[in-house]
Structure formats: C-alpha cells, structure tokens
Amino acid sequence: MPLEALEKTALETYVAPARPSLVGMSRTALRDALVGIGVPAGQAKMRVQQLWQWIYVHGARDFDAMTNVSKDLRTRLATHFTLARPEVVAEQVSTDGTRKWLLRLPGDGATGAESRPHEVECVYIPETDRGTLCVSSQVGCTLTCAFCHTGTQRLVRNLTAGEIVGQVLVAKDRLGDWPEGTPPADGLVPTDGGRFISNIVMMGMGEPLYNFEAVRDALLVVADGEGIGISKRRITLSTSGVVPNIVRAGDEIGVMLAVSLHAVRDDIRDELVPLNRKYPIAELMEACRNYPGLNNARRITFEYVMLKGVNDSLADARALVKLLKGVPAKINLIPFNPWPGTKYECSDWDQIEKFSEFVFDAGYSSPVRTPRGRDIFAACGQLKSATEKLSARERMALRAMAMTE
CATH class of the missing domain: 1.10.150 (DNA polymerase; domain 1)
Structure with missing residues (x-):
C-alpha cells in the first residue's frame, strides 16, 4: 500500500457562516x-x-x-453571532444505560464535492463512579484501520472547535447536567451530587491528531475551570499513532493520552493500523516515552483490540510486556465488535482472560473493557456507520422520540 493511500483526503473545507457561533471560541x-x-x-x-x-x-x-x-x-x-450547537437528529438509549446521539452540525457552510448538512455521533456511558462522554473530531475518519467500522467511511471534513465543544453542550442539555437542568427519568443520577459528565474521551469518529488545532482549542475550553471545568486528568485523547503530534499534544493540551496499539509486530500492525507503515512501532513508542508529564500518576493507556488468531497469543502478551518496559502504562483489552463484512473474529473469552492475567502479573493494569451500547451500535468502532443505513422513517421516529423526551 503506497503511503499516500494511508490517509484519506477531506472532501470538503469548512466555511464559517455569516453569523458564527460563540460556542468553542477561546x-x-x-x-x-x-x-x-x-x-x-x-x-x-x-x-x-x-x-x-x-x-x-x-x-x-x-x-x-x-x-x-x-x-x-x-x-x-x-x-x-449565534449560540448554535449541533441539533439532535436521533437519540438511542441502550439497555445498559448508554446513550447515543446523532447530531446535525449547525450552519454547515462547507464547500466541496459533498457539500450538505453533516452529522456526527457522540456517546454517553454512565457508570457508578463516573459519566464518560465519547466525542467525535471529524465527519468520517482520516484513517483506514482494518478492524474499525467507522474507518470504512469517507473523510468529509474536520470539525471546528465549536462543533467539538458543542457536542459536550448538547449532551449536558439532554442529561439536564446544568445547575437549572432536569435529569432524564431513565438516566443514572449521580448519588454524590456530582455531574453526569465527569470524563471526556476523544475516541469518537475521526483521528483527533489530524485535526490538532481544533481539538486543542476545544479541549482547553472544556477544561477551563471557570466554565465546563473538566480536569485535564479526566480528559483522554486517543490516537492511532500520529507521531509528530503526540509530544505536541502533551505540550499544548496536557490531557491524558491513549494509543490504539493493537499489535506488537510491525507486520501485523501494518495490516490492522495501516498508518503504522508511516510511523512504525519503534517511532510510536519513542514518542510515547517522550510524552510531556508522563509518570506513574499520568500513565498512557494502550488500547488493544482482541482478534482471534491475530494478536491474542501468549507470545503476543510477552512481546507487549517487553515493548512497554519502562513506560508508565495501562493496557485496555477490547473485545472485538464484529460488523458485517469484517474478516476478523473476537478472541475466545478464556484466551482474553489468559492474556490479561499474563500482562497483569507482569505489573501492568490490564482491564478488559466491558462492551457498552452494542444494541444501539454505540460500541467501539461502530459510530455512525449503522445509523447512516437507517431508513428515513426510522430516522424520523428516532428524532421524534428525542424531541419529546
């Protein structure tokens, strides 16, 4: 695969409307x-x-x-000016409490071959000790990771800082997460007087480090202590390994870092994460070791999707431990979410447990991420692809539900 094929070219360029929104401005x-x-x-x-x-x-x-x-x-x-934020087109609530919103971007004045109103998704995951909002950074995705359904989409354009911050505001609207707000009756209400949204992860649609300036500006607004006020230690930026911007992210944003690793050998990672052909594992790990502020209290999370017969052997586990030696790290093991047309299968559960136990015994935290929101296609790597296939009638029904709740 030629290097130029590793990264998609945006189909559109954003043009600000005549009355721009103040949301997201520094x-x-x-x-x-x-x-x-x-x-x-x-x-x-x-x-x-x-x-x-x-x-x-x-x-x-x-x-x-x-x-x-x-x-x-x-x-x-x-x-x-306006105070416009994205419009809720559809809202789905999982049996496990996870919420997914399909959001139409406001005043989209983009120019290009696909110029029209666009939509992104963000996901809210409630837990007993936190509420995590998964936020998107692009319409589509720059990259073509083989196991990721979202990566099969075209890259339409980058989101603006206002559109990124706007996702947080919409989620707070829907959850009643304001001083004068009313929580949803079917929501998980914090029992300690805390906020619904306590954590932000840049793990939605898109590669955040290919939209660096907008992501930086948005996260600095979200972390501002006199506003939304989410601590930088509770904000995680996930990257597939855009090496030149990793250290820059630590210097200019200062949030927690997550790296989509998924393999310990270049030949396998070249297939799973084709960007590896441009920034191989050795370069990626060097950037991680140099991440500003890295210490045992600010560990890097390495995400590792478990693929049967591909990257889940105990030899892979041993190589992973060796690769991360000396790096303050946590490993998130992610059971693969199969989607139509994929050639991959999720690792057997007993193999995932053996893999996790080996890594844990070597001194690394290695939790197995509990799949959330699978019934509404809100799980890792599934954003927007399924929603795009809904019929007009189904989308209208979901929108009506969102507007009446």
Whole structure:
C-alpha cells in the first residue's frame, strides 16, 4: 500500500457562516469578537467573563437569557453571532444505560464535492463512579484501520472547535447536567451530587491528531475551570499513532493520552493500523516515552483490540510486556465488535482472560473493557456507520422520540 493511500483526503473545507457561533471560541477570540462589534476594549474582559459563565456554566442557548448583559449588547450579539450547537437528529438509549446521539452540525457552510448538512455521533456511558462522554473530531475518519467500522467511511471534513465543544453542550442539555437542568427519568443520577459528565474521551469518529488545532482549542475550553471545568486528568485523547503530534499534544493540551496499539509486530500492525507503515512501532513508542508529564500518576493507556488468531497469543502478551518496559502504562483489552463484512473474529473469552492475567502479573493494569451500547451500535468502532443505513422513517421516529423526551 503506497503511503499516500494511508490517509484519506477531506472532501470538503469548512466555511464559517455569516453569523458564527460563540460556542468553542477561546477567551481571546471571544474578546476580539466583542471588540469587533463595538464593545470598548476596557469592558471586553468583563463581558467575556459574563458570556463565558452563561455559555459554559448555565448552558444558555439564547442571548436574551443573559439577564446581567445590557439589552443593547444582547441585540448586537444576536445581530452578529449565534449560540448554535449541533441539533439532535436521533437519540438511542441502550439497555445498559448508554446513550447515543446523532447530531446535525449547525450552519454547515462547507464547500466541496459533498457539500450538505453533516452529522456526527457522540456517546454517553454512565457508570457508578463516573459519566464518560465519547466525542467525535471529524465527519468520517482520516484513517483506514482494518478492524474499525467507522474507518470504512469517507473523510468529509474536520470539525471546528465549536462543533467539538458543542457536542459536550448538547449532551449536558439532554442529561439536564446544568445547575437549572432536569435529569432524564431513565438516566443514572449521580448519588454524590456530582455531574453526569465527569470524563471526556476523544475516541469518537475521526483521528483527533489530524485535526490538532481544533481539538486543542476545544479541549482547553472544556477544561477551563471557570466554565465546563473538566480536569485535564479526566480528559483522554486517543490516537492511532500520529507521531509528530503526540509530544505536541502533551505540550499544548496536557490531557491524558491513549494509543490504539493493537499489535506488537510491525507486520501485523501494518495490516490492522495501516498508518503504522508511516510511523512504525519503534517511532510510536519513542514518542510515547517522550510524552510531556508522563509518570506513574499520568500513565498512557494502550488500547488493544482482541482478534482471534491475530494478536491474542501468549507470545503476543510477552512481546507487549517487553515493548512497554519502562513506560508508565495501562493496557485496555477490547473485545472485538464484529460488523458485517469484517474478516476478523473476537478472541475466545478464556484466551482474553489468559492474556490479561499474563500482562497483569507482569505489573501492568490490564482491564478488559466491558462492551457498552452494542444494541444501539454505540460500541467501539461502530459510530455512525449503522445509523447512516437507517431508513428515513426510522430516522424520523428516532428524532421524534428525542424531541419529546
């Protein structure tokens, strides 16, 4: 496979609408936007703080809700900007409590061969001690990982910082995760007074490190302590191994890192994760060892999908332990989610347990990830592919359910 075939080319380029959304703007960009509509520079800092609180603490969706902002300024804001976030097209709730939202991007002004409104998915996974939101970074995916159903999609375009942050705001809307919000009756309500969304993982559609600037800017907004306020230790960015941007992510974002490893030999990883042909395992591991802030309290998570007869032998387990020697690490073992047309099978459960036990005995945490949301195609590697195949009638029914809940 030629190197140029490892990464897809985006079909579209995003063009901002005439009235851009303030969602996702940095404090500096928000200040510049205010000054641009006539707010005196001396007042801009105070106004930025007011808007920040309304957007990210109270979840305001309309400028008129901002009662401590003058009516004149609210009118000017509404003339030049919006507070648009993605629209819920469909919502599905799994028997295990997992929620998946199909989201239509607001004011999509993209230009290109596929120019039209686009949709992404994000997934909320409730657990007794946390609530994790899985967020997308691209419409489609840059890469072509052989075992991943999402990777079979075309790459349409990168998401903006606002579209990434917007997914978090929509999830908070749907979960009632605001001070004035009302939790859903069928949701898992935190018993300690905590928030529904306590963790963010950039593990949805797309390769985050091929949309670096937007992902960086979005995660810095999400981590801002005076807004959404999710600790960087509770935000995980997952990459298939875009080596040049790994250390940069540590320097400029400072969140936790997860690496989709899936194999310990280059010949196997070349097949499973074709990007390995460009950035082989040795280069990837060197970048991981140099990840800023890496220590036993900030370990790298290595994701390892268990494929029967491909990468699940005890010899593979031994090689994995040797490969990670000296790296503060945790290994997530992921039972493979079969999808129509795939040639791979999930490893037998007893083999997964033997593999996990060997890695654990070598001193590494090696939990087996419990599959979540399989009944609504929300499991790892399944995002959007199944939803795209729903009939118009099915999609309308799901949308109606989302709007009435």
